[in-house]
Amino acid sequence: MSKLKRNERIGAIVKILCDSPNKVFTLNYFTNMFNSAKSTISEDLVIVKKIMEELSLGKVVTLAGAAGGAKYVPMMGKEEKTTLIEKICEDIRKKERIMPGKYLYMADILYNPSYTKGIGDIFAEKYSDDGNQVDYVLTVETKGIPIAMMTARGLNVPLVIARHENKVTEGPKISINFISGSTGKLQTMYIAKNAIKKESKVLIVDDFMKAGGTAKGMIQLVEELECKVAGVCVLMDTISPSQKLVQNYLSLIKFEAIDEANEIIVHPNYEKL
Amino acid sequence: MSKLKRNERIGAIVKILCDSPNKVFTLNYFTNMFNSAKSTISEDLVIVKKIMEELSLGKVVTLAGAAGGAKYVPMMGKEEKTTLIEKICEDIRKKERIMPGKYLYMADILYNPSYTKGIGDIFAEKYSDDGNQVDYVLTVETKGIPIAMMTARGLNVPLVIARHENKVTEGPKISINFISGSTGKLQTMYIAKNAIKKESKVLIVDDFMKAGGTAKGMIQLVEELECKVAGVCVLMDTISPSQKLVQNYLSLIKFEAIDEANEIIVHPNYEKL
Numbered sequence: 001m002s003k004l005k006r007n008e009r010i011g012a013i014v015k016i017l018c019d020s021p022n023k024v025f026t027l028n029y030f031t032n033m034f035n036s037a038k039s040t041i042s043e044d045l046v047i048v049k050k051i052m053e054e055l056s057l058g059k060v061v062t063l064a065g066a067a068g069g070a071k072y073v074p075m076m077g078k079e080e081k082t083t084l085i086e087k088i089c090e091d092i093r094k095k096e097r098i099m100p101g102k103y104l105y106m107a108d109i110l111y112n113p114s115y116t117k118g119i120g121d122i123f124a125e126k127y128s129d130d131g132n133q134v135d136y137v138l139t140v141e142t143k144g145i146p147i148a149m150m151t152a153r154g155l156n157v158p159l160v161i162a163r164h165e166n167k168v169t170e171g172p173k174i175s176i177n178f179i180s181g182s183t184g185k186l187q188t189m190y191i192a193k194n195a196i197k198k199e200s201k202v203l204i205v206d207d208f209m210k211a212g213g214t215a216k217g218m219i220q221l222v223e224e225l226e227c228k229v230a231g232v233c234v235l236m237d238t239i240s241p242s243q244k245l246v247q248n249y250l251s252l253i254k255f256e257a258i259d260e261a262n263e264i265i266v267h268p269n270y271e272k273l
Numbered sequence: 274m275s276k277l278k279r280n281e282r283i284g285a286i287v288k289i290l291c292d293s294p295n296k297v298f299t300l301n302y303f304t305n306m307f308n309s310a311k312s313t314i315s316e317d318l319v320i321v322k323k324i325m326e327e328l329s330l331g332k333v334v335t336l337a338g339a340a341g342g343a344k345y346v347p348m349m350g351k352e353e354k355t356t357l358i359e360k361i362c363e364d365i366r367k368k369e370r371i372m373p374g375k376y377l378y379m380a381d382i383l384y385n386p387s388y389t390k391g392i393g394d395i396f397a398e399k400y401s402d403d404g405n406q407v408d409y410v411l412t413v414e415t416k417g418i419p420i421a422m423m424t425a426r427g428l429n430v431p432l433v434i435a436r437h438e439n440k441v442t443e444g445p446k447i448s449i450n451f452i453s454g455s456t457g458k459l460q461t462m463y464i465a466k467n468a469i470k471k472e473s474k475v476l477i478v479d480d481f482m483k484a485g486g487t488a489k490g491m492i493q494l495v496e497e498l499e500c501k502v503a504g505v506c507v508l509m510d511t512i513s514p515s516q517k518l519v520q521n522y523l524s525l526i527k528f529e530a531i532d533e534a535n536e537i538i539v540h541p542n543y544e545k546l
Contacts (some may be wrong), residue, residue: 004324007280011324013332014287020387033328051277051284055306058288107443107465111434113426114293114311141294141415142434146422153386160382160416170380171372183441192380 007045009034017048017060017072022128022156026069045070055139056080073128074121075153078273084118085252085268092236092253094266102258110143110207110235119252121152122273123233126250127155127203134201134230136160138218140189148205154201160196162189162221174224178217181245182211189217198200201230208238212245220247236266282317287509288458290333290345299342318343329353341414346401347394347427351546357391358525359542360423363507365526366537370466370493375531383416383480383508392525393423395546399523400428400476407503408473409433411491413462417511420508421478428476432471435462435494440532447497454518462490464498474503482510485518509539 004012013030028039044064048070049060056077063071076084089111097105109115127134134155139148139195140162152159166173173190180187196202202225204218215232222229232249239256252273258264277285285307289298303314315335321343322333329350335343342528349357355397382388391468400407407428410422425432437460439446446463453460469475475495482488488505495502505522512529523545529538 004327007283007320010280011283011287012320012328013331014284015291015325015328018288018291019390020396023387047280048284051281052288054277054281055285055288059287063465099442101441103442103444105444105465106443107468108431111422111425111432113422113429113432114296116422117292117426137376142418142436145415145418146432148417149384149386149389149422151386153390157384159384159386159419161380164414168374169372169378171376171378183422194377195380244481 001034004034006044006047009036009041010047013041013044013048013070014051017050017070018058018103020156021072021124021154022073024067024069024071026067029069037108049199074124075128076118076121076125081118081122082268082270082273084115084122086273088115088119088235089253089268091257091264092266095262095264097264098258098262102263104258106207106236107143112144116146116150119147120152120154121146121234122252123151123203123205123250124154126233127231131199134203136196136202137205138162138191138196138202138222139205140164140214140218144205144207144235147207151203151205151233160191160202162191162218164189166190174221176217176220176224177212178220182215187217189221190269191221191231196225196227197220198226200225200227202227203230203231206232206234209246209251210251211241212249215249216245223243276309279320282309282314283320285540286314286317286321286343286433287324288345291331291410292527294345294347294397294427297336297340297342297344299340299434302342302489334465347397348401349391349394353546354391354395355541355543357388357395358546361392361508362526362539362541363386365539367369368535368537370537371531377528377531377537379480379509380416386418389419389423392420392508393425393427394521395525396420396424396476396478397427399506400504404502406474407476409469409475409500410478411435411436411464411469411475411495412478413487415489416481417479420480424478424506426474431476433464435464435491437462438492439463446477446532447494449490449493452484452486454486458514461488464494469495469498469500471499473500474497475500477505479505479507480509480524482507482524484514487521488522489518 008054155159171195236253237251332348410425445466509526510524
């Protein structure tokens with residue numbers, strides 16, 4: 001390969017860093033790839049950092065010292081976050097989502113790749129703080145998996161999925177019982193015994209919170225595994241009941257009600273964006 | 274914002290294109306963002322295209338005409354693909370994966386963000402052909418969801434997840450019965466009636482294929498919805514039985530056996546990479 005120009009190296013560095021959020025790439029990695037001096041790569045990284053910040057495209061953190069290098073951390077501007085969450089709310093308000101029993105059909109939103117990455121990036125950004133590193137993202141099957149996966153990707157940590165059934169193919173389990181707020185039924189949650197190392201910090205991600213029973217169940221599971229809960233993130237919660245079973249959590253969308261005219265009253269949780 | 278230099282614009286263009294694979298961004302989008310002439314942006318795109326190809330970082334397709342613009346298509350070099358799949362095989366070979374009943378514990382691999390994106394990109398690349406556009410990615414809960422989500426993201430199409438239970442919260446369903454090869458049990462698969470539009474092309478993605486019962490079930494579901502199967506992709510299949518219930522499918526890893534010394538015999542499906 002012929003020697004690349006600065007603008008070519010910068011394009012490549014951006015691609016490589018952003019493909020693997022929160023992964024550190026050493027200066028050596030890039031000097032080998034481009035056959036360039038460290039000082040040259042350092043200058044490239046200064047430019048990459050600047051573009052990301054100026055255009056609210058994310059944050060590039062450079063690390064000094066022997067293991068020096070750079071990593072990309074998802075970070076969206078307040079305006080970009082608000083635009084995304086408003087767009088999702090607009091989509092939620094479609095009346096054809098209302099199912100018998102006044103349930104809202106949400107699967108297409110939760111599985112839409114143009115939403116899931118942004119949602120995952122918002123959650124990952126909040127928990128990308130180096131002082132309080134998250135070790136795992138935990139969700140329970142099924143609807144929260146895509147946004148949990150995107151959060152895990154943003155944080156560069158493994159995703160763990162609790163199951164509703166004890167699958168024989170997955171070896172020994174730990175289980176807890178919980179009451180799902182959306183159906184009012186007693187349910188069981190299983191997790192593979194070795195899926196999470198003791199004393200890890202676990203970020204809980206789910207699609208929806210009503211009373212908080214499912215989230216509380218996941219918190220219990222984390223404690224059962226002798227780990228700590230780093231936080232609880234949901235895409236949407238209901239304003240009622242106002243007293244949830246979980247105290248501290250982040251929700252991006254507030255669901256108020258389906259009113260008498262069948263309007264779905266939902267809005268971004270502006271203060272948390 | 275002050276006017277950006279070429280290398281800054283290029284960094285930003287790479288980030289924006291790669292954040293939304295298979296989404297077309299018009300020249301106007303970039304001229305507005307950077308306050309630059311179309312000819313300038315066109316030159317930038319030529320450079321972006323060149324870097325991606327030279328470094329096997331993906332493909333940038335430029336589209337001429339009034340709606341002209343550019344999009345990023347996931348594309349890995351043969352070497353990168355082989356390295357990734359060999360690394361996954363290495364990870365699969367760990368003996369502690371062997372569970373009672375000779376099942377392999379695979380969840381940590383299937384939910385590992387540093388694997389899932391690459392797997393999704395490999396599948397997306399194979400089905401990014403403009404002449405044979407995929408409209409949806411379909412999987413069945415649970416273990417295939419992360420790679421299916423990443424494939425949907427690579428293709429920029431919605432993900433649809435078939436369920437094992439008929440959830441009341443999701444409205445009217447279509448269901449089919451099938452026999453799962455890994456457990457030998459008769460199971461049911463449900464899909465929301467309106468999740469997929471008639472006459473769409475659907476790409477089926479799953480984690481594992483033994484006899485092909487689950488994949489065949491998904492094919493039946495697609496046909497039930499009056500849609501066409503664009504293809505079937507699995508991360509791993511078994512060499513036995515050699516006669517599967519599904520004829521054409523792409524598998525990235527071949528599982529042979531767990532031998533008498535408890536070695537897990539598994540290798541990349543080199544000819545398909």
